[in-house]
Amino acid sequence: MRRFTYARAASPQAAVAAFTAAGTGARYIAGGTTLYDLMKLDIERPAHLIDVTAMDGLDRIETGGDRLRFGALAPMSAVAVDRTVLRDYPVLADSLSKAASQQLRNMATVGGNLFQRTRCLYFRNGAGGTSAGTTYPCNKRAPGSGCAAIGGLDRGQAVLGASADCTAVSPGDWPVALVALDAYVEVLGSQGTRSLPVAQLYRLPGSTPQLEFTLAPDEIVTAIVVPKTRAGRRSAYHKIRDRESYAFALASAAVALEMEGDVVAQARIALGGIATKPWRATAAENALAGQRLTRQSAATAGHAALTGAVAGKHNRFKIDLAARVVADALMIAAERTKA
Ligand SMILES: Cc1cc2nc3c(=O)[nH]c(=O)nc-3n(C[C@H](O)[C@H](O)[C@H](O)COP(=O)(O)OP(=O)(O)OC[C@H]3O[C@@H](n4cnc5c(N)ncnc54)[C@H](O)[C@@H]3O)c2cc1C
Incomplete structure (x- = not known):
């Protein structure tokens, strides 16, 4: 057990002030369902926790x-x-209700969900050594140590957005739906307020996989904003996982459709479970625009969504699976109430 201090902030301004006063090693904590978990695994080692739940x-x-x-x-x-979310934006409701368990969803916040870290086995199992005494290399956890997933047990790893240093999947469901709907976050930090698209919160791993998010350390998300769109009602979040009761995605797709009759005027498509960040599939969107939505055109869009995918030893199945998840999500969304 490592020692840390704990303080509660009553407002975002007070939280940022407490963060600045605490200095290096400070972290915000909301529901704690990710951060406490990672502290127990000795992966996260904050010296000061600033609890934001009383804001x-x-x-x-x-x-x-x-x-x-x-x-x-x-x-x-x-x-x-x-x-309203259930009726007009089922993609958002589904992405949340298919994430974690009811107990976790009661504790976890929509802000904290944006910043959860990868579930890569080698990232999570090895900070303090496994029960077998092994410490796995992981460039995300220990920069420069290597990546045990490359050439290792890579069934769950990313097929899009990976680098020679990291193939870890971005685990969240909610950010995938938000990216499909062009959502943005309102942020407060010591430099003031700003807004930025959810899609821009996430970095590709490149040669610095330890840097996952674009926010400055002292910045806190105060709200998530989703512009209203006619496509919301014809939307779906389709998620395939090993265990239906609750598990992270092997492959998922968030889609929202604006239709003119049976022709797609505009499609919004993002993928989860297969990429190193929530993955907007513009090639698939372009493939569908102006087309009649049929099983065939949905399948074509599914394949387009996986453009550039690269498989490792054990995760080739994810490429085909994700293409089918996109196609099925499109057909599910198309069946929903007309906008
Ligand atoms: C067993 C299990 C299964 C799960 N399954 C899924 C799943 O299938 N799909 C899925 O999407 N998620 C899943 N999760 C993850 C869960 O959704 C997240 O743990 C949760 O959303 C995090 O929210 P929190 O409020 O508890 O965050 P915390 O643990 O409090 O914080 C997480 C991170 O976010 C930062 N943070 C928190 N709030 C803010 C803010 N307002 N601004 C800036 N930074 C902030 C913290 O500093 C910390 O780094 C699972 C978790 C568990 C334990």
Whole structure:
């Protein structure tokens, strides 16, 4: 057990001030369902925890006007059952209700979900050595140590966006749906406020896989905003996993369709479970635009979504699986109520 200090902040401004005062080693903590887990594994070693769960009003869900706005502290379980979200944006509701378990969703926040770290076996099993006494190399956990997943047990690893130093999958479901809908986050830090697209929160691993997010360390997400779109009602999040009760995605797709009759005016498609960050599939979107939506055109879009995919030793199946997940998600979305 490593020693750390703990403080609660009553507002985002107070949280940022506490972060600045604490200096190196400070971390925000919300539901704690990821961070405490990683501290127990000795992967995360914060010296100061700043608990943000007492920040007033940051759990609000606003669905009026031309956007949906979710306070960063809104529990995943609350957003998943919000009536407007369920009716008008099933892709968002599905991405949350298919993530983790009900107990975890009650604790976990939609803000914290954006910053969970990979479930790569070699990242998680080895910081302090395994029960067999092995410490696996992992460039994300210990930069420069190598990547045991490359050439190792890579069944769960990424086929898109990987590098020679890291093939770890970005694990979240909710960010995939947000990326498909061009959502953005409102952020506060010591340099002031800013907004940025959720898609720009994530880095590709390249030669620095330890750097996963683009926010400055002291920046805190205060809200997630989803611009309203007619495509919301015809949307779906389709997720294939090893265990249906709860598990991370082997492959998933978030899709939203704007249709004119049976022709696709605009498709939004993002992939999860197969890439090193939430993956917007523009090639698939372009392949569908102006086309009649049929099983055939959906399958073509599915294959286009996997353009550039590279398999390792044991994860080739994910390329075909993900293409079919995209195609099936499109057909599910198309069946939903007309916008
Ligand atoms: C057994 C298990 C199964 C799971 N299955 C799934 C799954 O299938 N799909 C899925 O998507 N997720 C899954 N999860 C992950 C779960 O969804 C996340 O743990 C949760 O969303 C994190 O939210 P939190 O509020 O608990 O974050 P915390 O653990 O409190 O924080 C996580 C990280 O986010 C940072 N942070 C928190 N809030 C903010 C903020 N407002 N601004 C900036 N940084 C912030 C923290 O500093 C920390 O680095 C699973 C987790 C477990 C334990």
